[in-house]
Amino acid sequence: MTKQERAVRTRHALLRSAAAAFDQRGYAAATLSLISNGAGVSPGALHFHFENKAAIAAAVELEAADTLCMVATHVYMRQGSALQALADTSHALARAFTTDVVVRAGFQLGREAAYVSSLDLHKDWERYVHRLLARAAEQNTLQPGLSHRQMAAMVVAATVGFEVLGQGEREWVSAHSLTGFWRLILPSLATPEALCELDPTGGRLGVMSRS
Amino acid sequence: MTKQERAVRTRHALLRSAAAAFDQRGYAAATLSLISNGAGVSPGALHFHFENKAAIAAAVELEAADTLCMVATHVYMRQGSALQALADTSHALARAFTTDVVVRAGFQLGREAAYVSSLDLHKDWERYVHRLLARAAEQNTLQPGLSHRQMAAMVVAATVGFEVLGQGEREWVSAHSLTGFWRLILPSLATPEALCELDPTGGRLGVMSRS
Numbered sequence: 001m002t003k004q005e006r007a008v009r010t011r012h013a014l015l016r017s018a019a020a021a022f023d024q025r026g027y028a029a030a031t032l033s034l035i036s037n038g039a040g041v042s043p044g045a046l047h048f049h050f051e052n053k054a055a056i057a058a059a060v061e062l063e064a065a066d067t068l069c070m071v072a073t074h075v076y077m078r079q080g081s082a083l084q085a086l087a088d089t090s091h092a093l094a095r096a097f098t099t100d101v102v103v104r105a106g107f108q109l110g111r112e113a114a115y116v117s118s119l120d121l122h123k124d125w126e127r128y129v130h131r132l133l134a135r136a137a138e139q140n141t142l143q144p145g146l147s148h149r150q151m152a153a154m155v156v157a158a159t160v161g162f163e164v165l166g167q168g169e170r171e172w173v174s175a176h177s178l179t180g181f182w183r184l185i186l187p188s189l190a191t192p193e194a195l196c197e198l199d200p201t202g203g204r205l206g207v208m209s210r211s
Numbered sequence: 212m213t214k215q216e217r218a219v220r221t222r223h224a225l226l227r228s229a230a231a232a233f234d235q236r237g238y239a240a241a242t243l244s245l246i247s248n249g250a251g252v253s254p255g256a257l258h259f260h261f262e263n264k265a266a267i268a269a270a271v272e273l274e275a276a277d278t279l280c281m282v283a284t285h286v287y288m289r290q291g292s293a294l295q296a297l298a299d300t301s302h303a304l305a306r307a308f309t310t311d312v313v314v315r316a317g318f319q320l321g322r323e324a325a326y327v328s329s330l331d332l333h334k335d336w337e338r339y340v341h342r343l344l345a346r347a348a349e350q351n352t353l354q355p356g357l358s359h360r361q362m363a364a365m366v367v368a369a370t371v372g373f374e375v376l377g378q379g380e381r382e383w384v385s386a387h388s389l390t391g392f393w394r395l396i397l398p399s400l401a402t403p404e405a406l407c408e409l410d411p412t413g414g415r416l417g418v419m420s421r422s
Contacts, residue, residue, distance in 0.1 A: 023324070024324065027239070029239065113236055147395075153388060154392050158368045159372065160372035180358065
């Protein structure tokens with residue numbers, strides 16, 4: 001392994017260790033020695049990569065934002081129907097939240113008063129929801145006469161709620177929970193014709209990721 | 212003012228000062244000296260009332276829970292329609308959240324990894340939503356064929372989302388936001404007959420509080 005490969009690997013281990021500490025203990029209680037110990041590296045190695053705790057937290061947030069962006073782009077590019085893409089993205093993000101501690105820590109950091117976040121993952125998600133609903137309107141799949149702004153606010157609020165509640169109880173971010181949500185809410189958003197074609201279960205994602 | 216009245220007043224000032232510190236800086240950064248200074252009392256007076264920071268945080272949470280319980284009970288007892296009570300309670304809680312720093316701090320503390328909460332305000336809210344939907348079912352005002360569990364999960368997730376997003380941007384917990392939410396969602400929950408009678412704006416609350 002070259003020196004550069006070792007450095008990349010150490011940085012990655014530090015980010016995951018920091019994310020685990022932020023996720024479980026919060027920003028304030030996640031000490032630098034906890035983080036370096038968790039990554040199995042010396043305090044010196046930590047300081048070689050990151051100036052201080054805020055710099056590690058910013059890197060964790062950035063990696064979480066990158067992951068969310070990749071997940072969303074992946075779904076967005078594959079789906080013809082914007083409403084289907086919206087439901088599928090929420091399922092894919094819930095999976096990322098469940099399986100990736102960096103994603104969880106990214107959201108947790110955004111909610112902590114002790115840490116001034118440089119990003120806003122909720123704002124990114126809000127913009128994405130607005131974009132998909134605008135596209136759904138172009139596709140004539142939205143119920144006429146309803147405010148797109150109110151639709152977007154409802155979807156954003158509910159999905160943020162699932163994520164916050166999921167931090168304590170994972171059942172909230174299960175495929176089952178999200179399927180129940182979309183099953184209930186899609187008839188309020190979609191035209192009857194569009195509704196017949198929509199799958200609220202995130203089931204097509206499984207096919208997508210195997211393809 | 213008797214000694215006892217002074218003690219009650221000091222305790223109240225300490226709770227509000229602590230709530231403001233938790234709300235603005237988070238649990239870890241809210242030092243005891245910040246809290247006693249904010250209340251205009253000596254560190255000794257603080258220690259007379261509270262053993263440590265965790266004890267103050269627990270008292271803030273308890274007061275927030277009491278306020279929420281009072282708000283919910285007030286609406287619950289006045290309303291005949293359970294669905295109307297559900298919408299009205301969400302409006303009343305949003306007002307409490309906007310105007311009362313102790314309520315905001317109560318929710319903020321529940322979300323902080325740095326503080327192990329003794330209460331669960333979200334769980335209380337979830338139980339209340341379940342109770343109201345069960346009552347709405349008895350009143351035959353719910354759409355038949357839908358899962359009450361899924362309805363409750365959607366309402367809880369969305370309202371928790373409004374509250375979390377409202378911590379950053381107050382517009383999320385405005386009457387306008389909540390009205391938009393209920394206007395969109397009530398047609399999915401209520402029978403057409405019940406829907407005609409429902410007011411999504413929280414407007415009846417104003418009448419109630421003036422009466």
